[in-house]
Amino acid sequence: MTNTTPEPSAAAPLLDLQALVVAVRRRRRLWYSMALLGLLAGTALAVLKPPSPTAVTKVLVAHAEDQPNDTGTLIRTDVQVLQTTQIADKALKSLKSPEKPEDFMQEYRGTGLTNNLLQITVTGDTDAQAVARAKALADAFVADHVQRMKDTAKAEAQALLDQRDRMRVELAQVNKEIGNQSADTDPKASATLESLFARRAELDSRISDFDERAAEARTGTPAVVAGTQIVDAPRALPQSLPKAVVTDAVVGLVLGLFLGLAVAAVGTVVADRPVLRRDIAANLGASVIAELPRRNGRPWQRRRTRLTRERLTATLARTTRGSAEPVSLLELGCVRATGAIALDLARSMAAEGPVTVVDGLPGAQLARHRQKPGDPTVVGGERAATLPPQERRIGVGSVAPGTAWTDLQYLGAQTVLVVRAGHGSAAWLHTVARQLADQRIPVIGVVLIDPDPRDRTDGTLWDGLQTALRGRSERPARQVGTGQRRSERQPVWAARGPENDQEVR
Numbered sequence: 001m002t003n004t005t006p007e008p009s010a011a012a013p014l015l016d017l018q019a020l021v022v023a024v025r026r027r028r029r030l031w032y033s034m035a036l037l038g039l040l041a042g043t044a045l046a047v048l049k050p051p052s053p054t055a056v057t058k059v060l061v062a063h064a065e066d067q068p069n070d071t072g073t074l075i076r077t078d079v080q081v082l083q084t085t086q087i088a089d090k091a092l093k094s095l096k097s098p099e100k101p102e103d104f105m106q107e108y109r110g111t112g113l114t115n116n117l118l119q120i121t122v123t124g125d126t127d128a129q130a131v132a133r134a135k136a137l138a139d140a141f142v143a144d145h146v147q148r149m150k151d152t153a154k155a156e157a158q159a160l161l162d163q164r165d166r167m168r169v170e171l172a173q174v175n176k177e178i179g180n181q182s183a184d185t186d187p188k189a190s191a192t193l194e195s196l197f198a199r200r201a202e203l204d205s206r207i208s209d210f211d212e213r214a215a216e217a218r219t220g221t222p223a224v225v226a227g228t229q230i231v232d233a234p235r236a237l238p239q240s241l242p243k244a245v246v247t248d249a250v251v252g253l254v255l256g257l258f259l260g261l262a263v264a265a266v267g268t269v270v271a272d273r274p275v276l277r278r279d280i281a282a283n284l285g286a287s288v289i290a291e292l293p294r295r296n297g298r299p300w301q302r303r304r305t306r307l308t309r310e311r312l313t314a315t316l317a318r319t320t321r322g323s324a325e326p327v328s329l330l331e332l333g334c335v336r337a338t339g340a341i342a343l344d345l346a347r348s349m350a351a352e353g354p355v356t357v358v359d360g361l362p363g364a365q366l367a368r369h370r371q372k373p374g375d376p377t378v379v380g381g382e383r384a385a386t387l388p389p390q391e392r393r394i395g396v397g398s399v400a401p402g403t404a405w406t407d408l409q410y411l412g413a414q415t416v417l418v419v420r421a422g423h424g425s426a427a428w429l430h431t432v433a434r435q436l437a438d439q440r441i442p443v444i445g446v447v448l449i450d451p452d453p454r455d456r457t458d459g460t461l462w463d464g465l466q467t468a469l470r471g472r473s474e475r476p477a478r479q480v481g482t483g484q485r486r487s488e489r490q491p492v493w494a495a496r497g498p499e500n501d502q503e504v505r
Contacts, residue, residue: 023275031263053236055121059141059229063224087140107122108122117231134234146228154221168207273425283430289447292337294337316345319444326393330415332398332418332423334419339366357393360407361397396411409441420449421449
């Protein structure tokens with residue numbers, strides 16, 4: 001039989017989203033607990049630290065530079081002016097409060113609702129204090145804004161008047177020169193006199209323009225002063241403890257859930273613990289032959305679990321009957337389930353002859369349990385060599401960290417791995433496969449404990465049987481009941497595949 005070289009598999013993705021989602025879903029206890037903790041923390045915060053009494057007021061702010069296309073720059077400037085120590089100090093002085101302006105600034109905020117509407121929100125020890133603070137802040141801001149607008153208009157008007165006065169001085173000088181030229185009868189002075197009259201007319205026009213502009217600057221200030229006012233009197237906002245509790249609880253729930261999902265995702269990526277059938281089969285180099293839940297589950301699921309266990313027991317019994325060498329069950333993260341599978345297998349084979357379970361589990365849990373009538377004999381691993389050769393043996397051991405690998409060959413010449421999904425890392429699964437290969441112990445299948453119910457991946461390796469048989473052919477098999485070894489002939493199909501057409505012919 002000719003073995004063909006398998007096609008190279010596609011490159012594995014940097015991050016397997018399906019495996020990530022499944023692993024995060026399996027860690028739902030973590031993010032459920034984080035969400036519950038956030039819910040309780042938010043509720044406790046709302047009860048132990050209720051919101052402070054709050055007052056709100058609205059101020060209409062007029063600007064001399066208002067433009068229809070303003071993007072809110074002026075109102076944002078007003079918000080920042082409100083958050084200054086000057087405004088806070090004026091408000092505290094009107095309240096006759098000894099509080100520092102820096103501390104008071106932390107207890108109020110301004111919000112620009114529109115280009116000309118400013119909302120002031122203030123907290124206090126009581127509703128009355130919050131309302132008084134809001135009124136003092138609004139009055140201080142309005143007074144400061146009006147004073148700044150007045151100062152700006154006054155400065156602008158004074159600058160125009162100063163320019164007008166300079167024009168008047170120059171006009172007086174021109175008039176004087178015109179008077180001097182009029183007394184002179186020289187015909188050559190007529191051109192100079194004409195230019196002086198033109199200059200006087202220009203100065204008169206500019207002086208009149210400066211007077212009008214200064215008047216307009218002074219006239220614009222009353223409109224700004226009248227337009228800046230409190231349009232919504234300060235009032236206390238109603239406080240509801242149940243509403244605050246619900247709000248804080250929901251916020252805590254969302255934050256806790258998000259944090260829990262983030263921690264679960266990061267932990268999954270860092271730990272690299274395979275949970276899908278295809279990943280576990282690929283890392284161990286053996287196919288998944290059965291799946292069992294970790295617990296019996298709900299009443300309507302117990303019948304299905306029982307049928308699955310019966311099919312698994314029948315499959316393992318057929319494998320054990322057809323083998324001339326003992327079979328072992330090696331667990332990884334599921335000691336109790338492995339012991340139960342071994343006892344079920346021994347009971348199903350007891351009718352064909354005596355069966356002994358060799359307990360190589362840590363702590364000899366099977367050997368110490370109380371046997372019921374009809375249960376198979378369970379002995380410790382140290383008594384495995386004293387068993388009669390005609391008696392069938394089922395070894396039970398562990399491949400968890402700390403395993404004595406050289407002792408596994410005394411439990412069985414071939415093995416079935418019983419692995420809990422998500423328990424071992426990918427690196428450790430590789431270690432298990434490598435150590436079993438070094439001990440010439442082929443893995444004839446994997447029983448997956450606690451699989452993901454939504455896992456639809458394929459856990460079958462199409463060359464898994466060849467791998468197992470190749471391991472069996474390379475291993476010098478020990479004859480049952482003797483200390484001698486017999487060599488098995490390596491099948492032709494287990495050799496390397498053809499490398500060219502000549503070898504195929």
